[in-house]
Amino acid sequence: MGLHDRLRAAWHRTDSMLCVGLDPDAARVPPHLGNDLAAVETFCREIVDATADVVCAFKPQIAYFHALGAEAVLERICAHIRDRHPDAVLILDAKRGDIGPTAAQYAVEAFDRYGADAVTVNPYLGTDSVEPFLAHRDRGVFVLCRTSNPGSGDFQSLDVGGEPLYLHVARRVAREWNELGDCGLVVGATYPGELGLVRAAVGDLPLLVPGIGAQGGDVAATVAAGADSQGHGMVINSSRAILYASGGADWLDAARAAAVATRDEIRAAGRR
């Protein structure tokens, strides 16, 4: 099964478009777990087990592991997801983008080392920077399109022949790169109007949507703008609002409750 098939299966199985992002900040791990790498590993593994039935996907953010020197921890967390929750789609958020021979190394990292189903990539270097990922036919990529951060418009919104650059990226990925292998796009929830423009341009291509929760994106507006023709089509990520729902001893119950509430809010928005 390729990425698109795995996503469709996960959406149907769980009726959830929620993705839990694993961005472990050692300073925010509940104190009783400790403050070392073992605590980070326990924290992530417990979050995964407590939310796996509520989500379509998990998305570890590799920068947090790189900063801690904790690649071995990330390997074990990914292996845990693969072993215990094999139907959850595993998206490595690494935003890779480099020339072909280097991209081939990053593909080995994402797919062989961490066992990811998909990796986020940056489009700026063009087609040959993405091809080595798509050569792994049972995996896929989510290409950055319109990101959720304040400065995303600096270049992404520049006018290119009458439309913003991000729409140009969206069309190229949908028409060309998706012919080479399973692609999706990253479009932030913080700009629902633009999310709607991307959806209109790319048919049912899957969208990875960060920006709800701590970043403030509106769930109802996001679902209204971004759902595909089947009422799914999105992987809506929340990280900090779930991981750190409570700083105290009830952290795991609070995380699960936040995940359930977010899944339900997404579901309700889809039925409106």
Place this chain on the structure above:
Amino acid sequence: MGLHDRLRAAWHRTDSMLCVGLDPDAARVPPHLGNDLAAVETFCREIVDATADVVCAFKPQIAYFHALGAEAVLERICAHIRDRHPDAVLILDAKRGDIGPTAAQYAVEAFDRYGADAVTVNPYLGTDSVEPFLAHRDRGVFVLCRTSNPGSGDFQSLDVGGEPLYLHVARRVAREWNELGDCGLVVGATYPGELGLVRAAVGDLPLLVPGIGAQGGDVAATVAAGADSQGHGMVINSSRAILYASGGADWLDAARAAAVATRDEIRAAGRR
């Protein structure tokens, strides 16, 4: 000293604009060194010691270490460069690009964990994706502008208000981002005409120039197009043509000879 001052000092001390890229492919390390991670480490350390007096900078490409699960090896190679060759500028080639809080984690990785003077970054996410790096005032970034690969024109050459996107990136970095901290630009040697356009747009901003050697860029055309008003201004990278100059027992002599020859070719081009 910031990145710009360190670069200027290195150019004056060595009269060299050559940078040796450390892209260790375990399959191409000379067989008598072995084929494990210890061999990769020995290989890189020996290359560094054999070429340090010939170069202004070293540029480890982190993808090769990530693919091997060899972050600890990269840590030790970087520490070796810092300890034994403290005047060489250390550029971590990682092409990071993410939202602010995540970029802050990548800055910790590049500057605290690996001790780099500079890291390569992707501009697509805009100003707030670069600010956390520039908050480290004694370090800097090289921002991808016009890359050396075949597909670099797919988006970088799109027309934005009468000029290509990469020139728009160049001007913004020179005018705005460089006010926040020491910036340079990545411009491939494979397009010397466009290198000249970038140089004309950005004054004496340092340029990191990959694409000579294995990628085929012409040294004389590169230097003619890209030198700054002082006859320096470039960090011209060669990786594979130096690392794998010989596959045999004379690998280290061959690597040094290739580095000396490339430095001399760059010098001669600058005196024309």
